[in-house]
Amino acid sequence: MSAGSMNRAPLVLLYLNVLIIATCGLVYELLAGTLASYLLGDSVTQFSLVIGLYLSAMGAGAWISRFVADKSLARCFIEVELGVALVGGLSAPLLFAAFSRVDIFGVVLYGFVFAIGSLVGLELPLLMRLLKEHLDFEDLVSRVLAFDYIGALLASLMFPIFLVPRLGLIRTSLLCGLLNAVVGVWGTYLLRPLLNRHGLLSLRIRGALVIGLLLIAFVQAETLTKLSEESALGHAVIHAETTQYQRLVLTRSEQGFRLYLNGHLQFNSMDEYRYHEALVHPALSPIKSPKQILVLGGGDGLAVREILRYPSIESVTLVDIDPGMTTLADRFPPLAELSKASLRDPRVTVINEDAFIWTGRANGPKFDAVVIDFPDPGNFAIGKLYTTRFYRMLRDRLNDGAMISIQCTSPLVAPKSYWCIVSTLEATGYQVRPYHAPVPTFGEWGFILASAGPIPDQLALSKDLTGKSRFLNDEVLNGMFVLPHDLVRVKTDINQLNNQALVHYYDEEWGVWK
Amino acid sequence: MRLSRRELIALMLGAPAVATGCSPPPVVPLHGELFGQSFDIGHRLRDGFRPRPADDQWRDVQVAIVGGGAAGLSAGRALLQGKCDDFVVLELEPVAGGTSRSEKKGDFAYPWGAHYVPVPLADNVPLIRLFTEMGVVESLAADGSPIVAEQYLCRDPEERLFYQGEWIEGLYPATGASVDDHVQLKAFRELIDTFAAWRDSTGRRAFAIPTSLATDDKEIMELDKLSMADWLRYEGFNSARLHWLVDYSCRDDYGLSAETTSAWAGLLYFASRLRAPGADHQPLISWPEGNGRIINHLAEVVGPRLQTGMAVTQLTPVTSDRGDFVEVTCFNTQTQSVTGLRARHVIFAAPQFLAPRLITEFTERTKRKTDEFEYGSWFVANLHLKDRPKQQQGYPLCWDNVMFRSRSLGYVVATHQAGRDYGPTVLTWYYPFTESHTREIREKLLKATWADLADVVLTDLEVPHPQIRQLVERLDIFRWGHAMIRPKPGFIASQQRREARHPDGRIHFANTDLSGVALFEEAFDHGCRAADEVLSMLPQDRV
Known part of the structure; x- marks a missing residue:
């Protein structure tokens, strides 16, 4: 060298x-x-x-x-x-x-x-x-x-x-x-x-x-990245796919992972338990021994996870239009971990169909409780699932004393949307009790407990949940039904197929369309 | 001579479509069928086909209804309600319904023609009764106006327009409209409101549906002398957007342009749908199969009395010692056999132009002519799609989807009313021939092949949906030769039209063309009226 x-x-x-x-x-x-x-x-x-x-x-x-x-x-x-x-x-x-x-x-x-x-x-x-x-x-x-x-x-x-x-x-x-x-x-x-x-x-x-x-x-x-979901959603996109029905995006951050459907946050793994406990247990706890449960939407399986905590459950029927959603846990193991693979439970039947069509079919089965976890009414196809027509068809799916719980967007951000759903249920002849829960990722979130019959004033969590619920206890459960001043009722139209009033309210309040 | 595909597209869609649509070779890799009215038997009749039944092939019936469309079936239902059940409904086509015909294939039901009815106002009591019977009307409000079950009201989003490359809500081309355009639209609506508020000395409205409820006051009937476009100009409207909206409405309801539609008919479209001045137009009732739902209901009510594939070849009034009756000669298009009916009464629920052809010595006896009854040709396509066209932005898919630059009327979505928002669907595409040389057009239409016509449909739909050819799995086409009566200026007020409803002895007339506008409500009204005429005469017959 x-x-x-x-x-x-x-x-x-x-x-x-x-x-x-x-x-x-x-x-x-x-x-x-x-x-x-x-x-x-x-x-x-x-x-x-x-x-x-x-x-x-x-x-x-x-x-x-x-x-x-x-x-x-x-x-x-x-x-x-x-x-x-x-x-x-x-x-x-x-x-x-x-x-x-x-x-x-x-x-x-x-x-x-x-x-x-x-x-x-x-x-x-x-x-x-x-x-x-x-x-x-x-x-x-x-x-x-x-x-x-x-x-x-x-x-x-x-x-x-x-x-x-x-x-x-x-x-x-x-x-x-x-x-x-x-x-x-x-x-x-x-x-x-x-x-x-x-x-x-x-x-x-x-x-x-x-x-x-x-x-x-x-x-x-x-x-x-500037244009993409990653920047819009603020976190690293770890999974994205476009199904026939919607765009599914999973992001990850230090606090856990999040699921977005068409850009709308569905849950954050960190605090989803608050949302799902609040969604499921008010409907199931008043029922002595809930056996047949219907879940509409909720293809992530997280509501079903909560439902399966009740040992009396004999069957859960989940109707979610998107097979891409109901099989996501199979392709994305962290979701299976989070949902405890609930959709694979032998008691659970998954039906991939538009809930509007499924519910409207004559002589369908009846249920002790219905948990409705549709996406927010951001378009007409989803808006129909919050109409008087839909709630009327749903009545034929209810056993005596059946309870229904519904996720209904944020009553703080979108009061007209929230109270429009309340009014629509009342116009269809349901007894209605509005309630809310704080979910950090979402903010102040709204739900409705409805029934064709009376709803008890005081609710008590089932013994089966003792030591299992992370968010709810009896006081919190009943406290959710106390509405603060800033969630006061506003007067709205009733949401019908031929006016889709809710989609218009939602559009106005969340400004989804630009 | 048969037209080339290029010429056909130019004829139907205009020259620009040829330039854009025809550049790639129009190979249509799909299948479908071409349907039409039974031209064959129609033309044989025109050319003098008059078979005679054998002597043992005659039977008696109280009423023979000629034509199984909306008017004929409504007449049948009205007869049953009047406790007359000895009647037959004779329909030439293999399927009843006339222009309200529909079809069901697999999972899908879809219309071949008329597809909606506005919610009737409180004064249209017979129609409200029919809709109540069908479960469409659930109850009545205090003022008698019907409360329609939600699932039968046209679901929101109702209509959209493809304008300047984008789908926008509603039918008015609002994008880029000037202040003057908006002022004129508002002024137009206010003028329509004044018609909605107008009452004659007996309290009748200027424009009502059925038209038998409307005034015959000279002030209103004078409007028939003008064309709708002339009326707009006369009132000082020159907004191109407003003219387009009105022209579209005329094409949609009457198959005529605003230049060739009577102003009376044009205003009827707008003013009859208002409950009161300033009200929104009446909501629409619709079904996946369109007005085929009403036909199916009526056909069920009438039951086996409805005979399809049965061509009436001659109606001859006869006076005998056994009383007066009408000899009805029927030719069974299936078995090719000829039978005869001796009917006490006939309800002629077929178009007027057939009356002189089928009724023996009609002109001599009644001194009536029918040459002012002019009918437009349409062509309707049903496209079976494996999926909906992808759309990134703009207003979403509606029930009614209209393209601004197109001569077609756009399409309605058969699955909309069923609440099916994803996956396969059927689009029903409409095209009226608005030209005045009807006969020539009809002949050209008859010579076009399925592939030629399918290419016209796809070329038209390719403008808003460039990928439509990849989505269509089946494309069926129906040619309507004599589809709808044309309310050209002067026809509504004409003596011919006003006299046509009067019975010719025992032959009563019921068809929407008697009103001069092709609407289900008119067909129903005439059916009920003709049945009432018959029912009022039956007791005398029994004596």
Whole structure:
């Protein structure tokens, strides 16, 4: 090796390269672990698997490095950098895109982890072989490993503190890719004497292409994110699909995950128990031993989870139009965990049909209680499920003394919408008791307890719920029926099929249409 | 000569559609059928086909009703209510209903013609009774106005307009309208309100439905001399948007343009639907199968007395020692057999233009002519869609969906009233031939093939729904040769029309064309009136 091939200054720069490589390497590992636990749930298993696989892949990479001939060391190192840049940099965007499109997502994810791990595993051995001409062995090992561990510390600090909160997973991954690519292109200058002229040009062109691609993706990710749900919803989108009926989006943040339907929040895993306890138990607790229950909407299975707490339950019929919704728990394990896989319970029958059509069918079964968990009446197709016609048809589904509970948007934000539903039920001949509950993610939320017969003044939680309910006790249960001054009743029209008054109120109050 | 597909599209949709719609080769990879009225037997009759039944093929009946459309079936129901059950309803077509015909295929019921009735005002008592019998009217308000069961009222969202590349709510093209446009729309509505408030010396309204309840005062009847467009201009309306709205209404209800519709008929459309000045127009009653629901109800009431596929080829009044009766010759289009009926009375519930052809010596005896009765041709398509057209923005799919630039009337959605908002559906698309050279148009329409006509439908619908060809699984077309009476200026006030309802001896007349406007309420009113005429004469027959 001629003396002019490398001077001392670039050697320092090469240590900086080690630092960058090490930082990026660990970030890819953290990204893969985070992504896996976001998307597949069960973070202990996912992190453990990702770390194990990643480290073993690094070992494989190190082992492969011995097959690289001395004369092509420099070229190989740069090519590996560009490879890491490409595979690692695009890992998060590609994995997110693949999740909703690929059936065998696990294979794709772990494939990526192994590929990145192998490439990262190649980096240091190649670099050390490049440097060994210039340092004695002890010096080399100590310095390179020191920078490697510093890089790891840097990554583990920056990832949770700066990268994920500021950049999000996708741009973090693209940024690391860019850094790797820059190291690669930089290498073509630092290692210039070790490269032949033809190879040099080709490497620089490839490097420029990789940097260009990642830059476009990075910029694009920014503009796209601005437009996309991620920015609208304020959290990382971890699952999105468009079914025949609606757009389902799941986001994740430190406090848990959220489900949005057509951009409307359905629940936050952190506080959904408040909503679902408030929705279900007022209807079920007045019934001595509830057996046959009907759930309309509620395809997430969370209301059913609450219903199944009553040991007397013989059957739950859930009617939700969207099979994409009622099977979401099968594809998104954290939801199954949250709902206790309630829709897989043998007592539960799921029917994917428009509740309007199903309820209107002659001679259908009758129920002891009905829990109505439709989305807010943001369009005409949903608005029909809050009409006098619908509530009239529902009467034929009720056993004597049956109770109905209905989620009815926020009486604070949308008082006309809320009281329109109350008036509509009254106009259909129901006894009605309005109530409300605070659900931090939603705000002040409104419900209605209705019955064709009398509703008891005082409710008491079933003994079966003792120690199980996280939100309700008898005092809170009855307290929900006390309305504060700012939820005072307003006069409204009655919602009918031919006026859809509710959709108009809702539109006006929530400003859904622009 | 048969028209090329290009010429047909130009004829029906106008030149711009040819430029935009025909550029890719119009291969229509779907199937469907072409239906029509039984032109064959109709034309044989026109050409003098008069079979004679064998002597043992005669039987007596008290009343023979010729025509199983809305008027004929309403007459049958009215006879039953008057305790007369010895009658038959003879319908030429294999399916009853006339222009209120409908069809049911698989999960879907859909109309082939008329598809709604405005909620009747309190004074239309017989129709309110019919709707009560059908369960459509649940009760009466204190003032006698009907309270209609919610599921039969047209569900919101009712109508939308494709205007300047976007769907907007309602039928008025409001986007970009000037202050003057809005002022004129308001002034127009106020003028309609004055007609709604107008009463003659006996308290009758200017425009009422059925029209038999309306005034015959000269001030109002004079309006028949003008066209609707002339009337608008005369009143100082020049807003192109208002003219479009009125023109659309004329095409929709009468199959005529505003230039060729009588102002009386045009104003009837707007003013008869107002309960009081300033009120919203009466809500609409509709069913997935349109007015086919009423037909099915009436057919059930009439029962086996309704005979379809039965062409009446001749009606001959006879005076004999056994009393006066009418010989009715019937040709069974299925079995090709000829039978005869000796009917005490006939209710002729077919269009007037057939009277001189079918009734022996009609013109000589009555001195009446029917040449002013002119009928428009329509063509209606039912498109079976595997899914609804995707739409990102604009007003959502409604019951009635109209395209501003189109000569068609747009389409209604058969599943709307059933509350089915997702997945497969059936669209019923309407096209009236508003041109005045009816015969020529009719002949061209008859020569067009299914594929040609299907391409016209799809070319029209491609404007708002570019992906429509990928969604259609089946496209059936119905050609209506003589679909609806045309209320051209002068026809309503004409002597021919006013005299046409008078009985010719024992032959009584009942059809919506007698009113000059094709509306279910008119057909029903004439059916009931003709039945009353017969019922009032039956006791004398029995003596």
